[in-house]
Amino acid sequence: MSSPSTATPSRPRRRWLRRTALGLVVLVVVAAIGFFALAPGIVEKGMNQHTGEPVPDVGEEARGLHERLLVVDMHSDTLMWDRDLLDEGDRGHMDLPRLEQGNVALQVFSSVSKSPKGQNYDSNTDDTDNITLLTFAQLQPPRTWTSLLERSLYHADKLEDAAERSDGRLVLVRTRADLAALVAAREDGEQRTGALFSLEGLQNLEGDIDNLQVLFDAGARMAGFTHFFDNEVSGSMHGVDKGGLTDLGREALAEMERLGMVVDIAHASEAAVDEILDLATRPVVSSHGGVQATCDVNRNLSDDQIRRVAATGGVVGIGYWDAAVCEATPEAVVDAIEHVIEVGGIETAALGSDYDGATTVGWDTSQLAVITQELMARGHSPEDIAAIMGGNTLRVLDEVLPG
Numbered sequence: 001m002s003s004p005s006t007a008t009p010s011r012p013r014r015r016w017l018r019r020t021a022l023g024l025v026v027l028v029v030v031a032a033i034g035f036f037a038l039a040p041g042i043v044e045k046g047m048n049q050h051t052g053e054p055v056p057d058v059g060e061e062a063r064g065l066h067e068r069l070l071v072v073d074m075h076s077d078t079l080m081w082d083r084d085l086l087d088e089g090d091r092g093h094m095d096l097p098r099l100e101q102g103n104v105a106l107q108v109f110s111s112v113s114k115s116p117k118g119q120n121y122d123s124n125t126d127d128t129d130n131i132t133l134l135t136f137a138q139l140q141p142p143r144t145w146t147s148l149l150e151r152s153l154y155h156a157d158k159l160e161d162a163a164e165r166s167d168g169r170l171v172l173v174r175t176r177a178d179l180a181a182l183v184a185a186r187e188d189g190e191q192r193t194g195a196l197f198s199l200e201g202l203q204n205l206e207g208d209i210d211n212l213q214v215l216f217d218a219g220a221r222m223a224g225f226t227h228f229f230d231n232e233v234s235g236s237m238h239g240v241d242k243g244g245l246t247d248l249g250r251e252a253l254a255e256m257e258r259l260g261m262v263v264d265i266a267h268a269s270e271a272a273v274d275e276i277l278d279l280a281t282r283p284v285v286s287s288h289g290g291v292q293a294t295c296d297v298n299r300n301l302s303d304d305q306i307r308r309v310a311a312t313g314g315v316v317g318i319g320y321w322d323a324a325v326c327e328a329t330p331e332a333v334v335d336a337i338e339h340v341i342e343v344g345g346i347e348t349a350a351l352g353s354d355y356d357g358a359t360t361v362g363w364d365t366s367q368l369a370v371i372t373q374e375l376m377a378r379g380h381s382p383e384d385i386a387a388i389m390g391g392n393t394l395r396v397l398d399e400v401l402p403g
């Protein structure tokens with residue numbers, strides 16, 4: 001085989017080689033910029049969807065009542081995505097401008113630190129993780145590439161940074177005093193939205209109870225024990241073994257109650273939910289989900305679980321996405337809310353959207369008045385609607401948060 005000039009190439013050939021190499025570098029750089037600039041948006045658009053069904057018009061009376069409410073949403077995964085909370089986005093389900101349009105007084109922002117590939121409601125191992133790829137694609141700091149604790153601390157920083165840049169429009173809620181100040185400001189007609197940081201699964205403890213204090217210090221005031229897989233603290237409803245709490249889990253529960261963090265049973269296995277409700281001495285919440293009576297999906301609560309959450313003085317946050325209520329309509333959401341009221345009492349009903357949680361919803365947070373309108377249409381009193389839309393959750397927070 002003849003090899004063309006293994007010695008010094010001729011001048012035109014050298015020029016050609018240089019040009020080709022330069023061309024390749026430019027191509028790689030352009031492709032990388034394209035990937036890092038576009039991929040996060042494309043991925044998010046594919047994950048956080050809208051049904052495309054028309055959103056009901058909201059009449060003047062319902063809008064009037066909605067504007068007077070203190071609305072609280074117990075769960076959103078917006079911090080996972082590469083967006084500025086202060087900018088109104090053209091993707092996903094929420095950001096500060098849309099929370100303001102929807103008159104949301106307090107939003108709970110959750111930290112998702114790990115999510116298995118092919119995530120499903122029935123059975124997932126902890127062997128794979130989608131969030132790792134997201135940390136690269138979104139150019140997150142290297143400390144978040146491998147550490148689940150660092151991922152949650154990064155989410156906490158992101159929320160704190162948005163609050164700092166917001167000119168007082170977004171305020172962190174970490175104590176009962178913060179909560180009281182938020183309510184007072186809103187009752188004075190100020191444009192102020194509260195933000196409470198929460199954890200979706202305690203896999204971010206990385207097996208070390210001391211990390212709970214680290215996360216509390218970073219602002220975490222609510223936590224679920226598991227996400228989609230069994231972890232060091234508890235079995236998940238969507239795990240393989242679906243076991244109860246571990247010793248570390250029982251320790252975490254006691255420590256959360258001591259610190260002033262709300263205990264959340266969302267995603268926990270049936271055995272773990274039983275155990276949490278046996279051991280809890282403070283109000284317990286189900287931050288986001290549905291009820292089996294109106295939508296028979298394994299993650300949704302049985303009547304017995306609703307009764308037991310109610311007995312702790314806690315609340316059940318109803319989500320708006322198809323898998324929680326089986327049909328992403330205001331009617332289906334209010335059906336689930338009414339079932340919670342029937343079984344657990346009016347003081348147990350609450351909201352937990354799961355916006356931006358890889359969910360498909362019928363309306364985003366700017367259009368939340370559709371729920372108020374549906375509750376009115378069913379004949380609920382303004383007092384009861386105020387309790388459901390946020391009053392009940394404010395009561396729980398006022399009871400659990402540190403002073």
Ligand SMILES: [Zn+2]
Binds near residue numbers: 200266267288354357
């Ligand atoms: Zn969730």
